[in-house]
Amino acid sequence: xxxxTEALTxxxxxxxxxxAGIAASFAxxxxxxxxxxxxxxxxxxxxxxxxxxxxxxxxxxxRSFGLDYLxxxxxxxGAGLLSALLIGWIHLKYREREDTVIALIWxxxxxxxxxxxxxTPGYNVELLNFLxxxxxxxxxxxxxxxxxLDALIILTVAWFYRRFLAICFDETQAHLQGLRVSALxxxxxxxxxxxxxxxxxxxxxxxxxxxxxxxxxxxSTFTFRFSTMMIIATGLGVLFNxxxxxxxxxxxxxxxxxxxxxxxxxxxxxxxxxxxx
Amino acid sequence: MGTxxxxxxxxDFAYQDTLALEDAxxxxxxxDFVGLFGPNGGGKTTLLKLLMGFLSPKxxxxxxxxxxxxxxxxxxxxxxxxxxxxxxxxxxxxDVVMLGCLSKLTWWGGYTKESKEKAYQALEKxxxxxxxxxxxxxxxxxxxxxxxxxxxxxxxxxxxxxxxPTSSVDPAAEQSIYNLLVELxxxxxxxMVTHDLQTVLDKVKRFLCVHRRVTSxxxxxxxxxxxxxxxxxxxxxxxxxxx
Numbered sequence: 064x065x066x067x068t069e070a071l072t073x074x075x076x077x078x079x080x081x082x083a084g085i086a087a088s089f090a091x092x093x094x095x096x097x098x099x100x101x102x103x104x105x106x107x108x109x110x111x112x113x114x115x116x117x118x119x120x121x122x123x124x125x126r127s128f129g130l131d132y133l134x135x136x137x138x139x140x141g142a143g144l145l146s147a148l149l150i151g152w153i154h155l156k157y158r159e160r161e162d163t164v165i166a167l168i169w170x171x172x173x174x175x176x177x178x179x180x181x182x183t184p185g186y187n188v189e190l191l192n193f194l195x196x197x198x199x200x201x202x203x204x205x206x207x208x209x210x211x212l213d214a215l216i217i218l219t220v221a222w223f224y225r226r227f228l229a230i231c232f233d234e235t236q237a238h239l240q241g242l243r244v245s246a247l248x249x250x251x252x253x254x255x256x257x258x259x260x261x262x263x264x265x266x267x268x269x270x271x272x273x274x275x276x277x278x279x280x281x282x283s284t285f286t287f288r289f290s291t292m293m294i295i296a297t298g299l300g301v302l303f304n305x306x307x308x309x310x311x312x313x314x315x316x317x318x319x320x321x322x323x324x325x326x327x328x329x330x331x332x333x334x335x336x337x338x339x340x
Numbered sequence: 341m342g343t344x345x346x347x348x349x350x351x352d353f354a355y356q357d358t359l360a361l362e363d364a365x366x367x368x369x370x371x372d373f374v375g376l377f378g379p380n381g382g383g384k385t386t387l388l389k390l391l392m393g394f395l396s397p398k399x400x401x402x403x404x405x406x407x408x409x410x411x412x413x414x415x416x417x418x419x420x421x422x423x424x425x426x427x428x429x430x431x432x433x434x435d436v437v438m439l440g441c442l443s444k445l446t447w448w449g450g451y452t453k454e455s456k457e458k459a460y461q462a463l464e465k466x467x468x469x470x471x472x473x474x475x476x477x478x479x480x481x482x483x484x485x486x487x488x489x490x491x492x493x494x495x496x497x498x499x500x501x502x503x504x505p506t507s508s509v510d511p512a513a514e515q516s517i518y519n520l521l522v523e524l525x526x527x528x529x530x531x532m533v534t535h536d537l538q539t540v541l542d543k544v545k546r547f548l549c550v551h552r553r554v555t556s557x558x559x560x561x562x563x564x565x566x567x568x569x570x571x572x573x574x575x576x577x578x579x580x581x582x583x
Contacts, residue, residue, distance in 0.1 A: 239392060
């Protein structure tokens with residue numbers, strides 16, 4: 064067996080995997096920080112799972128009708144944005160039933176995904192990849208799209224940094240100062256949806272929530288500055304991805320699950336360290 | 341008499357079927373310092389939300405400096421209870437104050453240098469500039485409340501609204517916060533929700549009791565009513581109350 068570094072230079076799949084992991088780390092570090100401080104982890108989980116519906120739809124359209132230009136990523140992006148806006152709208156209008164609706168969208172998206180995939184002719188390995196991720200499957204085309212989405216997230220957050228921080232900390236104050244709180248909230252949820260799409264490539268729909276919440280949650284124990292929290296969380300994301308892929312390569316484990324496990328282990332250690340301190 | 345800052349005329353407000361305010365009227369002059377009290381559920385919070393333009397009256401009219409409250413948000417500084425906030429939120433005291441300058445963001449979404457200077461000055465004014473870079477969650481109750489006051493005044497509003505600013509603050513800090521408010525009242529009109537009428541008796545200029553309707557009291561009238569331990573509007577011959 065080649066050593067990891069040798070494999071990295073010889074095997075484009077492994078190299079793409081590492082690049083995708085790094086791209087995903089930016090999304091998880093930056094947007095994950097908002098998810099943690101705004102306490103929208105369950106909303107993000109719902110968006111992550113509902114994305115499956117869009118992926119299933121795209122795979123079905125592609126195979127059944129020969130629409131070859133469709134990628135599962137396109138469906139994921141569409142479904143993610145749709146459910147983000149739907150959840151946001153419910154949050155703004157019918158707050159009483161919010162958690163029920165979140166669960167409903169979660170389940171509906173997944174059911175649609177499973178049904179579309181079962182309707183799709185041919186043998187389906189996709190479902191497992193969508194659910195648990197398969198970073199070794201990332202293509203050059205995917206990488207370009209992932210980097211584009213990353214750039215979109217970074218630019219939007221750079222522009223709206225203060226305003227997002229304001230609606231996370233105190234919506235009332237933001238409202239008094241004339242900010243369009245509802246629009247900003249929907250924009251933030253849309254960014255969560257985009258991050259989910261990035262992260263699904265790496266860890267899959269079920270484990271996305273680990274990568275959104277864990278790096279940011281650990282980072283928050285190290286700093287009281289929000290921007291620093293984002294930077295630390297991104298760094299941790301890179302670390303988890305890289306070490307996860309490395310271990311997965313060494314032991315022949317599924318990469319997505321290994322990355323999540325590394326992250327969860329680090330979180331547990333940070334909690335223990337915090338208690339002792 | 342100054343010009344009226346706030347005029348509320350015959351306002352009704354209901355949440356679905358529950359009436360919160362009924363035929364509420366009041367006038368607050370510029371420079372006033374008003375203590376707002378009343379039973380829980382009596383409509384204090386509703387009144388504040390109406391003044392800040394978050395709710396619109398079902399009936400009646402509210403104007404602030406002659407304009408609807410929705411247009412006057414930037415003229416209002418609001419001080420919530422500090423307990424409402426997440427103590428783990430990664431934000432410094434100075435950054436909390438800067439949130440009072442959100443309406444003056446640059447095109448690329450940053451704060452201006454002037455805003456930063458004003459934020460420091462506001463912290464100095466309330467006496468916590470030495471904690472500017474401290475995490476908001478690590479401040480004592482009194483300090484946190486002062487930071488929130490600094491945030492409310494940083495953009496030089498016409499009206500300062502406070503919601504029980506001294507709940508969960510120790511008595512010494514409480515007195516100094518009230519003294520600070522008296523000082524601020526020289527330039528800003530203040531409306532403050534309070535439960536502790538006796539403590540603020542020599543600070544505020546008058547009281548408004550909100551109990552569906554709004555009734556004005558002079559501070560000298562308040563003691564005997566308060567002594568009864570009852571929140572009620574004046575015992576005039578036409579009104580009957582049961583508790």
